[in-house]
Amino acid sequence: MWNKSINLLNEMITKGDKIALIGHFNPDGDSVGSTTGFYNFLQQFSKDSTIIYPSGVPQFLKFLLPEQNVLEYPQDNEKIVNCINDSDLIVCLDFNAFSRTENLKHLLAESKAKKVLIDHHINPDINSFNLVFSDTEVSSTCELLYKILTSMPQIGGDADKLSFATGQSLYVGMMTDTNNYSNSVFPFTLEMASQLLSKGVDKDAIQNKVFGAYSVDRMRLMGYLLYENMVYLPEYNAAFMTLSLEDQKRFNYQKGDNEGFVNLALSIKGVTISAFFTESEEFIRVSLRSKGDISVNIFSGAFFNGGGHKNAAGGKLFIPFNEVPDYFKNAIKEFKKDN
Ligand SMILES: [Mn+2]
The missing domain is CATH 3.90.1640.10 (inorganic pyrophosphatase (n-terminal core))
Structure with missing residues (x-):
């Protein structure tokens, strides 16, 4: 073959x-x-x-x-x-x-x-x-x-x-x-x-x-997201971050600057699911990562209009950006009931 x-x-x-x-x-x-x-x-x-x-x-x-x-x-x-x-x-x-x-x-x-x-x-x-x-x-x-x-x-x-x-x-x-x-x-x-x-x-x-070639703006954006923006949900072994258009402007965001950010929360002990939401003019881009047997491919298919691999998936949301935290908390709650 x-x-x-x-x-x-x-x-x-x-x-x-x-x-x-x-x-x-x-x-x-x-x-x-x-x-x-x-x-x-x-x-x-x-x-x-x-x-x-x-x-x-x-x-x-x-x-x-x-x-x-x-x-x-x-x-x-x-x-x-x-x-x-x-x-x-x-x-x-x-x-x-x-x-x-x-x-x-x-x-x-x-x-x-x-x-x-x-x-x-x-x-x-x-x-x-x-x-x-x-x-x-x-x-x-x-x-x-x-x-x-x-x-x-x-x-x-x-x-x-x-x-x-x-x-x-x-x-x-x-x-x-x-x-x-x-x-x-x-x-x-x-x-x-x-x-x-x-x-x-x-x-x-x-x-x-x-x-080893990141901009200072990108490093400061990462620091800001980790310190002030990341939401840690120990009850679901999860964490997520949201990058609004306003913050993109504030940190002189360039295409690709959010590359790898979704992986950061997986370094926290116990965290097995991480999500990252990037606002754009048309929709919200969703990145999902997981560890072990937890399938973000299934998670994305069920809640984020997307898919990918078991431990790395993407998706899209078409909701007001300020509703993302509540949407994610509900989604992870539902998902964790069966997974
Ligand atoms: Mn690939």
Whole structure:
């Protein structure tokens, strides 16, 4: 099955004249790592492709982007429409359904191109794709992509044959999706890390670029949220924080500044569920994390219009922002009755 899929992918790439690599809305390290990792792999074998992001790439991940062939919605909208319509192969990475690309979902659904999915989220929308690589037993899409690329005939299992740029991108996606090796680390995750370090990927430089380049505003925002905003609910082993538009303005909030904040409360002894709510003009973005057997995927599906993984999920709320605390307290109360 695996070999058959690899051969099919190789054939699609060989035949593909115009290849588009699609990231998800609010691209994170795994989204940017997997799209740029695949891009660099294709470059190595003289195949041009274009990366499309449905929203802006946060500053701390921009070092992974190639100098050209990157399109971002909304500013490159016209080029994105043309690129998707002209593509004969579309590869979707790190999301399980077109809806995760928000404004691009109809373009993708209507495209006549062959479509490939490479992803690690549960319940992939397999009917929308000609070829699906879906595995939830990996740290990240980058880990799955590493397995795929090293299985390709051009690489033949020898990680040294991957370009430095590919290795660096895949390492970043794995490192960020495991929250720096603190969750979803599988035995092969460390094998992959080991092989990438052996081939020269500079983990200290990456660590510094990704986790050591925050703005002062972001640090102060984190301090403020932890000290004045976090609500601790020991009776439910839970904690949550809320980031309003007003506070975003106060702390000169930039895209991606809240990255990782949802994990902070899990360091409190006994806390097994953490939630983070970010207000935007259109809706409230929900991030959920848990420890052990508690499934925030189920929690999100039941109360937050979303899903994801067992220990990491997202969602959306369409309620007044000041109602979030009461909404969360009721939701966790209900959830804890059955879980
Ligand atoms: Mn991911």
